[in-house]
Amino acid sequence: MTPGTPRNRSDQTLAGSFERYLQDKGKGRGGDGGNYRRNAARELERFAKWAAGDRGDNDWTGILPDDVDRDPTFEELDERVFRKYARHLVGDRGLKLNTVQTYYRYISAWCGWCVNEGYLEAHYAQRASAMAPLPEDDGRKPGDxxxxxxxxxxxxxxxxxxxxxxxxxxxxxxxxxxxxxxxxxxxxxxxxxxxxxxxxxxxxxxxxxxxxxxxxxxxxxxxxxxxxxxxxxxxxxxxxxxxxxxxxxxxxxxxxxxxxxxxxxxxxxxxxxxxxxTFDQRTLAELVQEELTERGERPEAITKRREEYARDLLLALDADIRPPxxxxxxxxxxxxxxxxxxxxxxxxxxxxxxxxxxxxxxxxxxxxxxxxxxxxxxxxxxxxxxxxxxxxxxxxxxxxxxxxxxxxxxxxxx
Structure with missing residues (x-):
């Protein structure tokens, strides 16, 4: 799949993306080593379990309706989910303030990767409303x-x-x-x-x-x-x-x-x-097709023209299709x-x-x-x-x- 190409988010489970992400972030041959990979894997697994409401004493409600029996997919993710998880980290596990920030960063980094890979449309975890529950004042001075x-x-x-x-x-x-x-x-x-x-x-x-x-x-x-x-x-x-x-x-x-x-x-x-x-291929592909269509070019001509370019950005430059x-x-x-x-x-x-x-x-x-x-x-x-x-x-x-x-x-x- 071309980077940035949108996926069918309704049938993609969260856990299904973890291994690829961890390989990209891991060290050594195959990306199977490194402290970051190990720590990120632990927090991603916890996030997936929290999203699914998978806890023995059943005090995690998950993000799906009660009558839905399946694992959450990317279709269910938005900034409200990450806001709820930030609130969960702050209040549910007795974590230190800096630890809360660290654990949330693991999830946020995965979210950003998912945007680049086409699993998500936006970096919801970095939205201001999503991060609002995270601790702001942990005693550090401005110079820190x-x-x-x-x-x-x-x-x-x-x-x-x-x-x-x-x-x-x-x-x-x-x-x-x-x-x-x-x-x-x-x-x-x-x-x-x-x-x-x-x-x-x-x-x-x-x-x-x-x-x-x-x-x-x-x-x-x-x-x-x-x-x-x-x-x-x-x-x-x-x-x-x-x-x-x-x-x-x-x-x-x-x-x-x-x-x-x-x-x-x-x-x-x-x-x-x-x-x-932006160099995002998905954004540029949509932009080029929409603009050329508005200029009166037929779909077959647009397809042929795009095939003449290795990337839509280069076509946009030649055709003066201004990207964001x-x-x-x-x-x-x-x-x-x-x-x-x-x-x-x-x-x-x-x-x-x-x-x-x-x-x-x-x-x-x-x-x-x-x-x-x-x-x-x-x-x-x-x-x-x-x-x-x-x-x-x-x-x-x-x-x-x-x-x-x-x-x-x-x-x-x-």
Missing amino acids: QQAWTSEQRHDLTRHVDGRARDAVEAYTTLPENTDPLDKQRARYAALKTARDRALVFVLAYTAVRVGELLRDPNDPRRRGIRWEDISLDDGSMDVYRKKQQWDAASLPDPAISPLRSYRKLMEPPTERWPVFP SITTDGARSILQRLSEVAEIDINHPKHDYLAPHGGRRGMGEVLVRAFGYTVAARYVDNSEEMVRERYSHIEAGELGDVATEALEEIDDVG
Whole structure:
């Protein structure tokens, strides 16, 4: 089955997807090893049993009506189910707050994989309403929120840069007699890695909120930035800010080169094309068929035309069929994949990958330490008061150094 192709969700049981997921996430030959696989398998099994109401003392109601005797299928899953499970984790097992977050992340990661594999239409587990019952305040200070360290930023950007360079070189150095479809496949691979590189660099260096950069399905004003919103020569881009208005954001030098290279490779047919379009095959297939039908092409002609392309994205580029931007959930899925493949060392109680907001907070850390709170507040588009609160651990550390120096001077005098 082509990735992203919708499945018949009414006859697909949840447990039927577990082995494939665990193989993808496992280590070693066949994906049958690794701590993550073992822990994820345990939590997935518990989730399936909870969904089926499979418990000896029968205090789990499950997600099916009482008169239905079968295992739950993907057809029954929506954000309300994950909300109920989040509430179950919080209240039913006496778990510590961080453990609740960890166990829910196993289920959420599987849910994201199911979207990519066509089992689910949306990443329901990441919806705000689904995650609402999860504990928010576990005693951590603002400075304990994830912030990409310099080493993590370097490791991730170096990884995506290497992947993109290799893919672009493989495409641009193909022999002239290369089969057209093979050449298209190479171009598609180069485009995808170049898009991922540009996205990572923008998140790592601009401190722009991911919701300002990409599409929010629940807010039509947040349609994702387009090429018309970016000025590579000026080093700026227009984004729809959290304060509900358009504003200019800075594009520092590290982000400009990946964007320029990516644009050259893509050659968007118009400036209104999204900078970070979805590469989801299911979405693009539906879009291409609908648009070509509206343009008056008959089904047989559409089928023949699609067969001339290795991917619908390439047809969309040639025919100027503008796809939607990737969503904020899509960006999280991309970063989860890249963090895992790049083997980034992450030790954080909430995230096992480099989350988008961590790039923003990481840049905030850099700017506060280098130029102070006022400059950092302007760059991250926040009040100085908020920045001081969020990065209070930096000031506390600096005051600690001052106190230490004062004590040393007193001791010297004594």
